[in-house]
Every structure is written in C-alpha cells, then in structure tokens.
Amino acid sequence: EYLVIFARNVTFYNRIGIVKVLVKDSLAEVLIRETMSALPIEEEVGISLAVIPRTGVKYLAAVGEPIPVIEGEHELASHPLNATYEIAGQDITLQNGRSEISVSPDSASKIRTSVFGEPLYGDLDGDGDEDAALILAHDPGGSGTFYYLAVALNHKGQYLGTNTVLLGDRISFQELSICDRAIVARWKIRGPGEPMSAVTSLEELRYYLIDEGDLKALKLR
Secondary structure (H helix, E strand, C coil), X not given: CEEEEEEECCCECCCEEEEEEEEECCEEEEEEEECCCCCECCCCCCEXXXXXXXXXXXXXXXXXXXXXXXXXXXXXXXXXXXXXXXXXXXXXECECCEEEXXXXXXXXXXXXXXXXXXXXXXXXXXXXXXXXXXXXXEECCCCCCEEXXXXXEEECCEEEEEEEEEEEECCEEEEEXXXXXXXXXXXXXXXXXXXXCCCCCEEEEEEEXXXXXXXXXXXXX
16 A cells, blocks of 8 residues: 655765655655765665555656556566466466466366467557557456457566456457557457357457556547
C-alpha cells in the first residue's frame, strides 16, 4: 500500500533529507536537500527515507530519468517472451514464449499459454523506447482457446508485462499493427448464433492504448 523511498550520499558525506514528494500525473517528484561538504565517503553515509501512498504512482523522479515503479509482484524480464502477464486475474509468466501450469495441485489438466506469432515493436507509452505488443493464445484447460492482446513495456532494455485484453474464443487472427502509439488489431469471428464449428467470417477491428501503464480499449465516437 505504500512506497518507502530512500535517499543517500553517493560522493561526499553530508546531512541529507527528503523535503517533500509531489505526485502528479502518476509521477512522484522527490525533492532531496543535503549540506555541502568536500568530505569523501569512507565509512559512513547520510541517508533519509520517506513513506508515501503507492496508489497512482507509476514513476519516481529525482535526478536523471524517471524510475519505473513495478506494481504487484511482476518483475522486469530480459525479453517480452519471458515477461509476466495478467490473464483473467491470474499472473502468467512465460519462458521462451510459453507457459504450462496445473489447474490444481492434484489435477492432470494444464493451463497452457503461448505467444501467437511474433511480438510487434513500437513506442506505446511515449518514452522513446521500443515496447512490444503481442497476442497470447490461452487454453485454461477446457474446450476453448482464448486470444488476448498484451503489451510488454520497455524500461531501459528490460520488459514489464501489462494486463491483457480478451479478443475472443477460437477466433481467426488476421493482423496486428501500431499507429501513433495505438495498437490496431484485426481478426474474424463467427456470426451471432453460429456454432464454434462454423467458419469465422465477420471481421472485427479494434484499437488499444497504454494509459498510465495499463492496456485499455480505445472508445471511438
């Protein structure tokens, strides 16, 4: 529920304090003040801490580039194919683009998730880095295979998986593209009342955006 922020000396030994933390538009700006001295750090450093509510904070800013705040237990991954994504309220961690976990400890049924096709790269959050959009095929152990759109956000070469958005069950996926930070997804579904055995014939076209770190559908007027 809270973030604990530490500030310490890095070059010279000074008295140091966090004066205030201002949160605006998901960015927490940390104002740090320290005395001036020419005593090099040898055995001691000055250190200060502040405790602030975590809600709404996506980045910390003090000196240099903003530092991403990782939510929940998701960790940064070296590649989008190894990131953790939230599917239907469950965290799924991929290894080389695949995941297989048991439905329950004593069950032979498996929940299988895999990347469909290849990740598509582009700047989706406006920070200049190449993020990744990808399609996940998710089989929860029943009769259907559900397709989800997911994003892995690039943080200095490491990737943080987002929530996912359901596209449909046993659809025929057609195309994924990026246009002006928006993800454009196109696929085919069955007509109303048609059985799952019917050929997909109706085309769907949707747009999605990253909004404060979350993947959301774009509502068109």
